Amino acid sequence: MLSSGGVSVGDEDHVKGAIEALGELSLWRIAIKPGKPLAFGRIGETPFIGLPGNPGAVLVTFLMLARPYLLRMQGQATGLLPRRYPVLAGFSRDKRIAREEYLRVALSEKEGTLLAAPAHNQSSGVLSSALLAEGLLVVPPQTAVERGMKLEFIPFSELGM
Incomplete structure (x- = not known):
């Protein structure tokens, strides 16, 4: 259920x-x-x-x-968890939160490097940012994000979307 x-x-x-x-x-x-x-x-x-x-x-x-x-x-034994790929943060944020955070992000390329940046409003009550995003960026607990920091990216394509 x-x-x-x-x-x-x-x-x-x-x-x-x-x-x-x-x-x-x-x-x-x-x-x-x-x-x-x-x-x-x-x-x-x-x-x-x-x-x-x-x-x-x-x-x-x-x-x-x-x-x-x-x-x-349903019986699937493999591929249950999505693959995660390293990308660089294309933004900075001083705020540290106690929980692991999943940001809806869009990717851009600069000089051959993929950068991830929050897509629109990240409020949990807003879904439109998912339409503008290409996946989820995982920010570990208690982590301030610095531009250029390597973080894990989960493309929506890994999630059947």
């Missing part, structure tokens, strides 16, 4: 309580951005994945967590 929304801690987020009342919750909240609220558990014999409600967070958590799980449950 797969759902979206209602897994956080707001007054209208009832999924966590419902799953706990009907079954068991094995995982709630993960240390990634966007996508901290995520639920995983069972209702009887049926696995349950509760994705966040914000569209940018749904995109990241589905692609990085739910999709590999669903592929594995």
Whole structure:
């Protein structure tokens, strides 16, 4: 079973309580951005994945967590996790966050080198940046990004998009 929304801690987020009342919750909240609220558990014999409600967070958590799980449950044994490629940051950002971050990025080429830069607004409530992006740039926890820093890039083509 797969759902979206209602897994956080707001007054209208009832999924966590419902799953706990009907079954068991094995995982709630993960240390990634966007996508901290995520639920995983069972209702009887049926696995349950509760994705966040914000569209940018749904995109990241589905692609990085739910999709590999669903592929594995369908019998696929290899290629569950996407390949990651080194690219250079084409931007700087002093802000450090405690969670691993997945930025929706576009690539450009400068003097034969691929540079990744955030595509539009990175808010978890904004999905339009995914339309302008070519993939996800992974920023490790507590990392300030410096222009030219090598980071991992996951092309959307690796994710079946």
